[in-house]
Amino acid sequence: MAIFKNPYRPGAGHMPPHLAGRETEYAEFDRLLRQEEILENLVLTGLRGVGKTVLLETFKPRAIAAGWLWCGTDLSESASVSERNLAERILTDLAVITSGLTVRITDAPGVGFGSEATERDVPITYDVLRRVFDNTPGLTSDKLKSVLRFAADYLIAGETPRVIFAYDEAQNLADNAGKEEFPLSMLLDVFAGLQRSGISFLLVLTGLPTLFPKLVEARTYAERMFRVIMLGRLSEGESEDAIKKPLDVADCPVRFTELSVRAIANEAGGYPYFIQFICREVFDAVLQQSDPERPQPIPIGAIQRKLDTDFFAGRWARATDRQRELLYLISGLEQCDEEFTIQEVVAASKQADIKEFSASHVNQMLAALAGQGLVYKNRFGKYSLAVPLLSQFIQRVYSDA
Numbered sequence: 001m002a003i004f005k006n007p008y009r010p011g012a013g014h015m016p017p018h019l020a021g022r023e024t025e026y027a028e029f030d031r032l033l034r035q036e037e038i039l040e041n042l043v044l045t046g047l048r049g050v051g052k053t054v055l056l057e058t059f060k061p062r063a064i065a066a067g068w069l070w071c072g073t074d075l076s077e078s079a080s081v082s083e084r085n086l087a088e089r090i091l092t093d094l095a096v097i098t099s100g101l102t103v104r105i106t107d108a109p110g111v112g113f114g115s116e117a118t119e120r121d122v123p124i125t126y127d128v129l130r131r132v133f134d135n136t137p138g139l140t141s142d143k144l145k146s147v148l149r150f151a152a153d154y155l156i157a158g159e160t161p162r163v164i165f166a167y168d169e170a171q172n173l174a175d176n177a178g179k180e181e182f183p184l185s186m187l188l189d190v191f192a193g194l195q196r197s198g199i200s201f202l203l204v205l206t207g208l209p210t211l212f213p214k215l216v217e218a219r220t221y222a223e224r225m226f227r228v229i230m231l232g233r234l235s236e237g238e239s240e241d242a243i244k245k246p247l248d249v250a251d252c253p254v255r256f257t258e259l260s261v262r263a264i265a266n267e268a269g270g271y272p273y274f275i276q277f278i279c280r281e282v283f284d285a286v287l288q289q290s291d292p293e294r295p296q297p298i299p300i301g302a303i304q305r306k307l308d309t310d311f312f313a314g315r316w317a318r319a320t321d322r323q324r325e326l327l328y329l330i331s332g333l334e335q336c337d338e339e340f341t342i343q344e345v346v347a348a349s350k351q352a353d354i355k356e357f358s359a360s361h362v363n364q365m366l367a368a369l370a371g372q373g374l375v376y377k378n379r380f381g382k383y384s385l386a387v388p389l390l391s392q393f394i395q396r397v398y399s400d401a
Ligand SMILES: Nc1ncnc2c1ncn2[C@@H]1O[C@H](COP(=O)(O)OP(=O)(O)O)[C@@H](O)[C@H]1O
Pocket: 009, 010, 011, 012, 013, 014, 015, 016, 017, 018, 019, 020, 021, 022, 046, 047, 048, 049, 050, 051, 052, 053, 054, 055, 242, 272, 273, 274, 275, 276
């Protein structure tokens, strides 16, 4: 028998064997692609592991099929610390699509009689863009804007002037008043300006739930400039698709029973990363089962422990004892998987068998936990846990102890 590889792909940015659901997100994206004049850009946001990166990747061929060009990358922290770095990043990305176009330049005449100015076509490479950038006087934002306008002129001549600039992990963008660096504001100003003058350059930003509040904090008009899609859990049916469809191929030696499918879906809570993780483990367990007559093994306990070590333990280890107590209180709140308030945490601490937390103390600690990426504050001042299924993990830790 040919070796059939385990098809599941738990891991950041790994394309799943079957990307389940997301029809409404595709419809919304298609609608943005149909804009004549760009009035709305896109923010695609959600918790870690919910599927932002892979969805963004599937947006690309869709946009190209609709006649758009596409460029962009991951915004690692270093690319986003200064205006200069971000501008350079954008130039590099832009060069990928402009280097297929040419610009006519005139060479100065050489010395001596008979030599005349000659014209030739050169591709619009990074160096050409860089020259436009360097030759534009003014602020970094002026320079960047003029390069983008320059590119737009040539793209119009080439008849595909519509371009998507897609940036993943955009929550890394931040203004820094202390250092007088405002890369985030620059990005918004530059694109808003270009879009006002009728240039069809569309921004697609992907990132953790802190992203959109950050944009609005930098520029209040960001509120109107972006359509926000909050990527959530998969429905039960979608979860089952994600679990079963990868096995629906002719030479797959493994089929999950309905019981297994339901157990996996239930354990994963609709979170794509957990679906991939659990499926990969169950697949291996089933493949290794020696007696096909016995019921299918679903080693949920063992998988859970592995997931705890691989996914949760690192983040938990960085929390102090008092922070853990606070998180434990939160994990007991009824609405903890949606959102919660400082008052609810304070009230719970009065009931619990621990040293009470005051409101200002909770406020401070939540700010620290937000810095550690364990919680985040939404636009309406409520808090949510920033790691999917964290509450259940905390409950397990405490019930084990
Ligand atoms: N719609 C989906 N159906 C099935 N698996 C998915 C889906 N979306 C994401 N995944 C899987 O979930 C994991 C996390 O996806 P990723 O795009 O890296 O999330 P994020 O960027 O939001 O952190 C990956 O293993 C990916 O294969």
